[in-house]
Amino acid sequence: MNINWDRVGPEGLAFFGAMSASISHELKNALAVIYENSGLLEDVVLMAERGMTMEPEKLVALSQRITGQVKRADRIIDNLNSFAHSVDYPLKKSDIGSLIDLAVALTARNLAAQKVRVDVTEVRGPVAMMTSPFLFINLVGRCLEAVAGLADQDKVIHLSCSGIEREAALIFSGLDSVVVSEFPGDPERALLKALNAEIRLETERNLLCLNVTEILPST
Amino acid sequence: MRILLVDDEAELVSTLSERLSFRGIDADWVTSGAEALKRIYANEYDIAVLDVKMPGMSGIELAREIHLYNAGMKIIFVTGHGSRDDFKEGSTESGKEYYLAKPINIDGLIKKMMEIME
Secondary structure (H helix, E strand, O other), rough: OOOOOHHHHHHHHHHHHHHHHHHHHHHHHHHHHHHHHHHHHHHHHHHHHOOOOHHHHHHHHHHHHHHHHHHHHHHHHHHHHHHHOOOOOEEEEEEEHHHHHHHHHHHHHHHOOOOEEEEEEEEEEEEEEEEEHHHHHHHHHHHHHHHOOOOOOOOEEEEEEEOEEEOOEEEEEEEEEHHHOEEEEEHHHHHHHHHHHHHEEOOOOOOEEEEEEOOOOOO | OOEEEEEEHHHHHHHHHHHHHOOOOOEEEOOOOHHHHHHHHOOOOEEEEEEOOOOOOOOHHHHHHHHHHOOOOOOEEEEEOOOOOHHHOOOOOOOOOOEEEEEOOOOHHHHHHHHOOO
């Protein structure tokens, strides 16, 4: 791998920190909803002890809300776990579709702050190739953050991926433009070099194309 | 005392509103800054309880807009970050803001509201 760690290292740490903060914030919200609903359950029981009618449907609804939030928290923790393990190996045979899904999940909250969501429309594969899982997630995350402000009126960025031989081609669409100030900048260029990747901006069709080629282990 | 709760987590604010009503406190709820401003322009509220991080308009930005309209309205910020420094950096200068950390303890919230109104 051809990695400029002086450039990739600090940016990677910053990305790791930003994603961890976002995950912790979302987990707090899930816990807050669980806490509030369990408190409401206590209130309902207290009211029943004071003579108010306790409706079974209400209890069922509360229970379902709590269960729903526990499942949500579980998904968040699964993503956190996958993200944490993405640094286990500098180079690994990886399922590109899974890495894309994880990058989208991790950046979802930050993009939602701009009222934008990502729709992974198609992953033609399976696309599995040797790459750096963490750096790949980092690069896709950076691409999403870069184009979030350019989403068209639907505010949905469409992301598709197809695999040919040992190359993955990602296309980001649903954009009003692909002109982003200083993108790709130094951090992105360092990641592109490390990942054997290139970005192509198709200004006529408003597409951002990211091609990633398999990294062959050095012998 | 009339309260407006603002948080993009609908299940959180709707439940909190219900619990406050059990305790005799009238609390409306909305899930965005834009909706909050519409309600404030149309109704009288004593206190707004605002989530700091929301899509679109943040709680800090919303507080500034509220105080432009009604300088006397009290604000309680709620955050998952738990750092008072987050507020010092972004809050307005009016000195009428307070903060609580998530998950919200309802008795703590009511106590804070009573203190504010005294």
